[in-house]
Each structure stands twice: as structure tokens, then as C-alpha cells.
Amino acid sequence: MATAGGTPAAAGDNLKRLTDLYRMMVRIRTFEETALEAYKAGEIPGPLHVSFGQEAIPAGVCASLRHDDRLTSNHRGHGHALAKGADAATMYLELYGREGGYCRGKGGSMHIADFSVGMLGANGVVGGGLPIAVGAAQGLKLLKSDAIAVCMFGDGATNRGPFLEALNWAAIYALPVLFVCEDNGVAAHTETRTVTAGEGPAARANAIGVPAVTIDGNDALVVEETVARLVADIRAGRGPRMMHAKTYRWTGHTATDAAAWRDPKEVEAAKQRCPIARLKAVLIERGLAPSALDEISAAARTEMQSGRTAAHTAPWPGIPSAFEDVQDVGAVHG
Amino acid sequence: MAEVTLVEAGRLAVLQEMRRDPTVWVLGEDVGRGGLWGQYRGLIDEFGPERIVSTPISESTIMGAGLGAALVGTRPIIEMRIFDFVMCAMDELVNQIAKVRYMFGGQAKPAVVVRTPHGMWRNSAAQHSQMLEAWFAHLPGVVVVAPSNAEDEAGLLVSAIRSDDPVLFFDPKDHWLVPGKIADGEIAAIPFGKARHARQGDALTIVTWSAIVPNVLAAADQLASEGIKVDVLDLRTIWPWDQDAVAASLSRTKRLLVVHEAVEVGGFGAEVIATMIDRLGPSGLKVAKRLGAPRIPVPFAPPLENEVRISPARIVAAAKAAMA
Numbered sequence A: 001m002a003t004a005g006g007t008p009a010a011a012g013d014n015l016k017r018l019t020d021l022y023r024m025m026v027r028i029r030t031f032e033e034t035a036l037e038a039y040k041a042g043e044i045p046g047p048l049h050v051s052f053g054q055e056a057i058p059a060g061v062c063a064s065l066r067h068d069d070r071l072t073s074n075h076r077g078h079g080h081a082l083a084k085g086a087d088a089a090t091m092y093l094e095l096y097g098r099e100g101g102y103c104r105g106k107g108g109s110m111h112i113a114d115f116s117v118g119m120l121g122a123n124g125v126v127g128g129g130l131p132i133a134v135g136a137a138q139g140l141k142l143l144k145s146d147a148i149a150v151c152m153f154g155d156g157a158t159n160r161g162p163f164l165e166a167l168n169w170a171a172i173y174a175l176p177v178l179f180v181c182e183d184n185g186v187a188a189h190t191e192t193r194t195v196t197a198g199e200g201p202a203a204r205a206n207a208i209g210v211p212a213v214t215i216d217g218n219d220a221l222v223v224e225e226t227v228a229r230l231v232a233d234i235r236a237g238r239g240p241r242m243m244h245a246k247t248y249r250w251t252g253h254t255a256t257d258a259a260a261w262r263d264p265k266e267v268e269a270a271k272q273r274c275p276i277a278r279l280k281a282v283l284i285e286r287g288l289a290p291s292a293l294d295e296i297s298a299a300a301r302t303e304m305q306s307g308r309t310a311a312h313t314a315p316w317p318g319i320p321s322a323f324e325d326v327q328d329v330g331a332v333h334g
Numbered sequence B: 001m002a003e004v005t006l007v008e009a010g011r012l013a014v015l016q017e018m019r020r021d022p023t024v025w026v027l028g029e030d031v032g033r034g035g036l037w038g039q040y041r042g043l044i045d046e047f048g049p050e051r052i053v054s055t056p057i058s059e060s061t062i063m064g065a066g067l068g069a070a071l072v073g074t075r076p077i078i079e080m081r082i083f084d085f086v087m088c089a090m091d092e093l094v095n096q097i098a099k100v101r102y103m104f105g106g107q108a109k110p111a112v113v114v115r116t117p118h119g120m121w122r123n124s125a126a127q128h129s130q131m132l133e134a135w136f137a138h139l140p141g142v143v144v145v146a147p148s149n150a151e152d153e154a155g156l157l158v159s160a161i162r163s164d165d166p167v168l169f170f171d172p173k174d175h176w177l178v179p180g181k182i183a184d185g186e187i188a189a190i191p192f193g194k195a196r197h198a199r200q201g202d203a204l205t206i207v208t209w210s211a212i213v214p215n216v217l218a219a220a221d222q223l224a225s226e227g228i229k230v231d232v233l234d235l236r237t238i239w240p241w242d243q244d245a246v247a248a249s250l251s252r253t254k255r256l257l258v259v260h261e262a263v264e265v266g267g268f269g270a271e272v273i274a275t276m277i278d279r280l281g282p283s284g285l286k287v288a289k290r291l292g293a294p295r296i297p298v299p300f301a302p303p304l305e306n307e308v309r310i311s312p313a314r315i316v317a318a319a320k321a322a323m324a
Helices: A015-040 A058-064 A076-086 A090-093 A129-142 A155-159 A159-171 A200-206 A221-236 A263-273 A273-285 A291-312 A319-323 B006-020 B043-052 B059-072 B083-097 B135-139 B150-162 B209-223 B243-253 B270-278 B302-308 B312-323
Strands: A071-072 A149-154 A177-183 A212-216 A243-246 B001-005 B026-027 B053-054 B075-079 B115-117 B143-145 B169-174 B179-182 B197-198 B205-206 B231-234 B237-239 B255-263 B287-293
Touching: A015 A058, A015 A076, A015 A221, A015 A273, A015 A291, A058 A076, A058 A149, A058 A177, A058 A221, A058 A243, A058 A273, A071 A129, A076 A090, A076 B179, A090 A291, A129 A149, A129 A159, A129 A177, A129 B043, A129 B059, A129 B270, A149 A155, A149 B135, A155 A159, A155 A200, A159 A177, A159 A200, A159 B059, A177 A200, A177 A221, A200 A212, A200 A243, A212 A221, A212 B243, A221 A273, A273 A291, B001 B006, B006 B026, B006 B043, B006 B150, B006 B169, B026 B043, B026 B059, B026 B302, B043 B053, B053 B312, B059 B083, B083 B115, B115 B150, B135 B143, B135 B169, B135 B237, B135 B270, B143 B150, B150 B169, B169 B209, B197 B209, B205 B209, B205 B243, B209 B231, B209 B255, B209 B312, B231 B243, B237 B287, B243 B255, B243 B270, B255 B312, B270 B287, B287 B312
Parallel strands: A071 A149, A149 A177, A177 A243, A212 A243, B026 B053, B026 B075, B075 B115, B115 B169, B143 B169, B205 B231, B205 B255, B255 B287
Antiparallel strands: B001 B179, B143 B237, B197 B231
């Protein structure tokens, strides 16, 4: 969905753009469904953090990004990688820890990166991507590039020191950074509101001097329009911006977490605000044929199932590769 | 040869590399004012505030922003002011910088220098005096450099800036003003993993590095005046370290003493000894000893701090014990 030149106009009534947005959200949802199935079947080792219900944010954010814009992600980053342009099949290979995966099987779900599309990596540490993103923006500025950096982080990260540091840093150097707070309301297993003082992420950002807006992160059109406007500001040299997008995580923290403490009614209510269903209704209202929507779903299922199957049958990485990519000088050998 | 202080040798190395490569830049507290120690004095006049970036006291982001800037193709020198403050940025150093290349399957090139003055310095007490280089030798993914003199400071800093690996560069801050000699003209890069053969002798091999080296040399000279000639190897880099040079020396002396300023327990001296026992076998070594600080924080009062410092007299005594 990234475009080569300049910032695209907001989605408006452009049916193709809305359809592209919808397709990305469906791909993300289907990627996660397929990954979760594979995890439950014992095919994927290690922790897996899925993002059901949050699809509008990465899809809407990346719709306004260029190929050479950089993005840092977090532990719940499959959608971020897909939306930035990463290939689903290569991501599955990495989730399975197989040869040919994005990280040669050394990173897994929590460390997916695709530098070829500007995706500078998921991160296993909450808030870990914040300092990296502002540094990427500073480096881009030093290199006289007009690309920008985007940092995806959750509400839990706003209670970490690097959140304060990175926002202040971006503001004082007027760096081209878009901070995106995906506020799903839960920091791991604790409701963020119960451990957070003050008025929330946008108030904190505004207090630091990073203009911030709070939006409904389950409305893909609002996400896309907001980001288009903020990215235009950032690219015009007006400094960093933050979007605080409110959403809801349908599942637990990890694939093994049932989040049984949560009121099922709350989850059901959140599903009524499903971002994909909402955009689907808009598309139908604007005249997209239901068959076209079905084709999008079918294509996503085919894409993800074939990625899963290929990954499941792919070879493990060669053992010597465990000793590669450590360092040039002072590397050890097996 | 030009006579310069250690701090000036480092400054000239940064100056040379910033002139050579426009992607090299410095970020850290007060660097626009020359840095806490004058290591960047005047550089802002030539390179401007975009390449000599004075930062807030935000250690996590100084470290992490340096990494982010490296990931888009620049070569930052991350100035950490005093080593003890690296503790405020351990996630960014240990979990991010040291691991991104590996975790991302070789896609990332974290070409940063983390420059950090360490060790005791004029009664600065427990939070401004530490030497924890052993922690970082233990950390896969980084190169660990610990020069002891002006010439090595300059040549190793040139190598560090040109390295594609992340380099943890420990300046011996107690010796900033010690004069030394560097070559006129271009400062040549000194390769990592090559020890400096600082004294020659067959009685004992002393392996050492960083700020304690002058005391070791004073001890070696004292021993020489008594007719005992010891081999002294200044490792200069502790990962990688020059195992071949140490083994070659031990093939002659069969006696090893490792001296470091850091706490003896769990220090890098233990690694040197264990490696040599593995390499030379039980019969290859008659004696293997280490001398480091007691396992106490560095105290403030001068007489108490002296208990932590490894004096030449203590090194002489340890050397004689190793030869008994």
C-alpha cells in the first residue's frame, strides 16, 4: 500500500483506496488466525502475541507511508510488518523458525524485521522501539533524506521512561517521527487505567510538546485520514506528531493466555466494534460488490494457508548458522 | 611523533574520522561544549550542531537513538559521559545494540561506538568509579576495547569508528591528562585483538589492560631493578583478546599473573586464566594468579579508596608470590 512519491490524499470516497485498506486488514486478521491455529496445533514454538481487533491501526498508518519510511514495532507486530510491506510467507517461515525466514530463524515472532521495506524490527521489550525510532529519524535527517520514522507502541509503553525521553528528544530536535500509541487498554495482563495516572497518552505527549490527537482506532477511515494529515505535517518539517488510537485486544496477552479475568461481555462489546466489519459496511454502502469482498477473504485465506503449509514443511536452519550474524571481529565458531 | 595527552589523542582520532566520513557524528551530554572531559573540544565549530549533538540527560535514548541512526546508515559515536551511567541504558545496549544483527538474521548493521570513560578518578566514589568490562566481554555481539595510553586510545578509536560491529570503548579516565606520543599525520588504525608487548622478560607473564597498566609497568621496572625481568602484555581489547600472544609468552615463562583494576571476583582475569589452562594443559602452567580489587564498592575517602587501588607495591608482591 506504500506509494512511491509524496503523501497520498486521505481516503475520502476513493473506492480503490478503501478496498486496499480493507484488504490489508483482512490479510492481517487472516494472518493472525492462521498463526494461532498453527500455534495451537503445536507447529509454532515460543511466545506468540496476536492482534485481533487492532487491524485498522497498522493498515491505516502504513497507507500513508512510503517504501523508504522506517517503522519500529513491538512484540505484537505481525500487522505492522504486513502493512509496511513484508511478505506473509517469509513471516511464517520466521514464526516457525525455518530456513528462509526473515531472520533466518533466529528471531521468531517477536523479532520480525524486513529492512528492505523499512521495517526496522519488532521488539521483545515494551517501549524498546521508541529510542530507536527517534534515532532513525535523526539519522535520516543527517543524511538529508525526506523519509520519516514511525514508532508503533502500546499503552503499556507510556509508563516506561523511554516514552518520556524519546518524545522529548523528537520535539527538541524537531525530528520527522510519527508516534502511534495503539491503546488496547491492557498492559500485558493488567488494565492500563489501573496503573496509570493522569489523563492518558495524548495528554502526556502534548505536555512534552509533541502535538497529539486521540482517535477511534477501530475506525479505519479515521485512522487513515488522521495519519495522512499528521504525516503531511511531519514531512513538511513541522516536527513530531503522535496519534493515540483507542482499540481493544480481543485475545489474551499471548496465545496461551485465555485472559479469563476479563468480563466476556466486554469482549463481546468490543467485537461489535470490529474494525473490519465496520469498513466492510462502508464498502457495501458505497457499492462494492459482495463478491469482491468474498474474493478478498478467499485470497487472504489462500495466501496464509499456503504460507503456513510451506513453513511447516520447510527445513530447519543449518546448525552452523547459529554462529553467524553475531559480529565480524571476535566471532566464535561452533 | 607528536606529544599529546590521552584526551587529546582521542579528540584527534574523532576529528580525523569525522573529516574522512560525513556519516560519523557524536551524540551525548554536553558534547557541544566539548564533552565533560574535553574529548570533543572545538569539534562543533567545524561540524556544527547536527554532527556534534548535545543531548538531554536521557541515557536510554542517547544509546537507543544512536542505534536507530546506525540502522539507517550513519556511524554514531555514543558518548556516555561516565561509564556508570551506561547502567541507565542497559536495555538499549544489551537487549538492542548487541542483539539486533543476530535477531534480525544479519539485516541490521549496528555500527556504533559506545564511548564511556571508566575506572577510578580522584575519589569519585561508588557511582563514578566502576570498571565492569567483564560484563561486556560476557555479552555476545560487541567488541570491548580498553586502551591504557594515548597512542592506543587514538589508534583503537579509529578502528572503533570504522568498525561495522558495535564497539564498547572504555576510556581510562584517570589518565586523560597523561601525555603520550602519536604519529604525525594520519592516525593509523590499531587492529582489535592485538596485545601490546609492553615489557620483555622470561620470569613471569603479566597480562593487564586499561588504567592499571602504568602501575604494572612501574612494578615491572621495580622488578627489573632487582634483576627480575617480566613479560607485560597490555591486552588493549578484551573482546576479542590476544590469546596467541599470551600463550606464546607463557610458553617461555610458564607463570601467569593477571592484573586488573576491576573487582577480582568474576573479573576478566578469571577468563584469561581459564582459557590458558584449557589451551596449555595442566602441565603448561606452573602458576596462574590474578590480582584485582576486593569485592567492595569503590569508597570515597582517599585512604579507603587506596584499599581498592592496585598499587605498584602490591603488584610487585603478587609477582614475587607467583614466582616463589
